[in-house]
Amino acid sequence: xxxxxxxxxxxxxxxxxxxxxxxxxxxxxxxxxxxxxxxxxxxxxxxxxxxxxxxxxxxxxxxxxxxxxxxxxxxxxxxxxxxxxxxxxxxxxxxxxxxxxxxxxxxxxxxxxxxxxxxxxxxxxxxxxxxxxxxxxxxxxxxxxxxxxxxxxxxxxxxxxxxxxxxxxxxxxxxxxxxxxxxxxxxxxxxxxxxxxxxxxxxxxxxxxxxxxxxxxxxxxxxxxxxxxxxxxxxxxxxxxxxxxxxxxxxxxxxxxxxxxxxxxxxxxxxxxxxxxxxxxxxxxxxxxxxxxxxxxxxxxxxxxxxxxxxxxxxxxxxxxxxxxxxxxxxxxxx
Amino acid sequence: xxxxxxxxxxxxxxxxxxxxxxxxxxxxxxxxxxxxxxxxxxxxxxxxxxxxxxxxxxxxxxxxxxxxxxxxxxxxxxxxxxxxxxxxxxxxxxxxxxxxxxxxxxxxxxxxxxxxxxxxxxxxxxxxxxxxxxxxxxxxxxxxxxxxxxxxxxxxxxxxxxxxxxxxxxxxxxxxxxxxxxxxxxxxxxxxxxxxxxxxxxxxxxxxxxxxxxxxxxxxxxxxxxxxxxxxxxxxxxxxxxxxxxxxxxxxxxxxxxxxxxxxxxxxxxxxxxxxxxxxxxxxxxxxxxxxxxxxxxxxxxxxxxxxxxxxxxxxxxxxxxxxxxxxxxxxxxx
Numbered sequence: 001x002x003x004x005x006x007x008x009x010x011x012x013x014x015x016x017x018x019x020x021x022x023x024x025x026x027x028x029x030x031x032x033x034x035x036x037x038x039x040x041x042x043x044x045x046x047x048x049x050x051x052x053x054x055x056x057x058x059x060x061x062x063x064x065x066x067x068x069x070x071x072x073x074x075x076x077x078x079x080x081x082x083x084x085x086x087x088x089x090x091x092x093x094x095x096x097x098x099x100x101x102x103x104x105x106x107x108x109x110x111x112x113x114x115x116x117x118x119x120x121x122x123x124x125x126x127x128x129x130x131x132x133x134x135x136x137x138x139x140x141x142x143x144x145x146x147x148x149x150x151x152x153x154x155x156x157x158x159x160x161x162x163x164x165x166x167x168x169x170x171x172x173x174x175x176x177x178x179x180x181x182x183x184x185x186x187x188x189x190x191x192x193x194x195x196x197x198x199x200x201x202x203x204x205x206x207x208x209x210x211x212x213x214x215x216x217x218x219x220x221x222x223x224x225x226x227x228x229x230x231x232x233x234x235x236x237x238x239x240x241x242x243x244x245x246x247x248x249x250x251x252x253x254x255x256x257x258x259x260x261x262x263x264x265x266x267x268x269x270x271x272x273x274x275x276x277x278x279x280x281x282x283x284x285x286x287x288x289x290x291x292x293x294x295x296x297x298x299x300x301x302x303x304x305x306x307x308x309x310x311x312x313x314x315x316x317x318x319x320x321x322x323x324x325x326x327x328x329x330x331x332x333x334x335x
Numbered sequence: 336x337x338x339x340x341x342x343x344x345x346x347x348x349x350x351x352x353x354x355x356x357x358x359x360x361x362x363x364x365x366x367x368x369x370x371x372x373x374x375x376x377x378x379x380x381x382x383x384x385x386x387x388x389x390x391x392x393x394x395x396x397x398x399x400x401x402x403x404x405x406x407x408x409x410x411x412x413x414x415x416x417x418x419x420x421x422x423x424x425x426x427x428x429x430x431x432x433x434x435x436x437x438x439x440x441x442x443x444x445x446x447x448x449x450x451x452x453x454x455x456x457x458x459x460x461x462x463x464x465x466x467x468x469x470x471x472x473x474x475x476x477x478x479x480x481x482x483x484x485x486x487x488x489x490x491x492x493x494x495x496x497x498x499x500x501x502x503x504x505x506x507x508x509x510x511x512x513x514x515x516x517x518x519x520x521x522x523x524x525x526x527x528x529x530x531x532x533x534x535x536x537x538x539x540x541x542x543x544x545x546x547x548x549x550x551x552x553x554x555x556x557x558x559x560x561x562x563x564x565x566x567x568x569x570x571x572x573x574x575x576x577x578x579x580x581x582x583x584x585x586x587x588x589x590x591x592x593x594x595x596x597x598x599x600x601x602x603x604x605x606x607x608x609x610x611x612x613x614x615x616x617x618x619x620x621x622x623x624x625x626x627x628x629x630x631x632x633x634x635x636x637x638x639x640x641x642x643x644x645x646x647x648x649x650x651x652x653x654x655x656x657x658x659x660x661x662x663x664x665x666x667x668x669x670x
Contacts, residue, residue, distance in 0.1 A: 010481075010482055010483065010484040011482045011483070054482075055478070055479055055482050056482075057454050057457040057458055057479065057482075057483050058458065074440075090443070091443055091534075094443040103442070103455070103458075103459070104442075104443060105409075105440040105441060105442050105443075106440060106441035106442075106443065107438070107439075107440050107441075108425070108426055108429040108439060108440075108441065119392050120438070122392040123392055123393065123438075124438070143390070144390055144392065146345075147345060147346045147389075147390050147391075147392075148345065148346070148392050149345040199426075229619060230619055231619055231622055231623065258620060258623075259619060259620065259623065262620075262623035262624075262625075263623070266623075284564060284565055284566055284594060285593060285594065285597075287566055288566065288593075288594065288597035288598070288601075289597075290597075
């Protein structure tokens, strides 16, 4: 609609200095609260008034360069890979970090190489990096970030990462919990949904491996089933369902579970009689499915706890352990 | 799990300068590609080798301060308010911006005052700000950002915003499209779901107003219905449904629609016989509901088109108009 109008001239600290009748350095000392510089209260008021009058906003990066620290907390994550469960939690975490005076941003870049990812994050010189998908986050990436001055490194990961405050989040246990339940319900030929959507592969692989490890101990079989989050893909899978010879399915999560449940019903495949199903995340919609979807509930640590931990890591370099994410089976009607 | 190990010393450009046998300024010229400085190719190679050997990553903010421009594109948005429809689109946009050499980040801060929001964004000195929810984004906020040197300002909004490249996205038209369809199907007492979840109010209000404006022209009534995204809230609404005297409902979007559809069915309220329903977003799950959910499909411009526009705005200060978001009714079984 509207074209852009002509660009107004940028206001710089030089303009503020001129109006306040002080040096540019003094403007910087006052607006960036640089420690170790004595500036009288009268001058401070004059500088702040001039800045307000001109609409001048100090540059966070300049302030962080001078202060030697940034208040940026970077969360690397693809937005679409963040399910509804985690998206509310991430919003809470951003609020809690804000309460501590940090600016939290989500960085959605996708990198094949974890070191390339770490380099891109390091360029932004955040105070902390919080990685939800920390299993790709090795010791070398952590060292690169530390050397760039990133003080808070926190990752959710199955295994402790050298130099990173790790919160246990073992996706293999989710798959194992689902498969163990299905085997306990008398099933032995388990399909495991592998979402084709980008960003989910690194979470789906360990869930599959967890199901396989339990199945191997119980003479059960596990068959990976590729599924895109589309009606066409779910219908195609439902149509060839009976040829697969499966009596159970772990659907990756509740969203893929609800999709597959609808598609199986449309093809006349009976759940749970012909196939038992388990989802994950205990979303609101899972209990409302017909039949109600059995699921794995993930008990995440509170966002406030993680924000406190990140703050302690930035301030002191260390923080108490955070209890790992628990995977709890919620038994409903599909199994 | 793992406590943090001892912090390795940060590597600075001084370390690189020492190893390469050049001045710190030369390191900065080479690694930040500062224009207007002649440095021999031999020296450039030596500096880059030293940086690589030490694992030194240049500081994006320092580079942007020296170059006078940043490559950051900021998208202010709450993650949980970004529905599934828009989250895939935002991921695509981040990829497309990356292709142009920008780093896109999502900033989830919530601000009561749009000027406070603009100030927080301005502090990060982004090259561009892309606002999905641009209706709160007034001319004063735009001017503050321009004066902080933000060159690309693009917002999705119902009305053109002074100084901002506006892409038409009129939520009132979504409500009007839904209500117009329901009235055309012979309904006259329309409930409109108002989600209680944070961040959705600014989108829900204009949808309600759009429904009201159409209803007023057709002797129909509109009743706002508060609904939280929880089973309890939906069940409570379904239980008092018959006392409301409504024969139709616009459910805000497909997620709230599916939730309410389940709750109404559980309480024995028949859809569409007793109440006709329309959702929004045309999510995969809407077509799979039983009965299949009538919805409003939103045709967003391609992420590539928006990324190109942002790039042009940053480079030249102007760009061609982008066609507005269209709202198209998709008629299924609930109406």
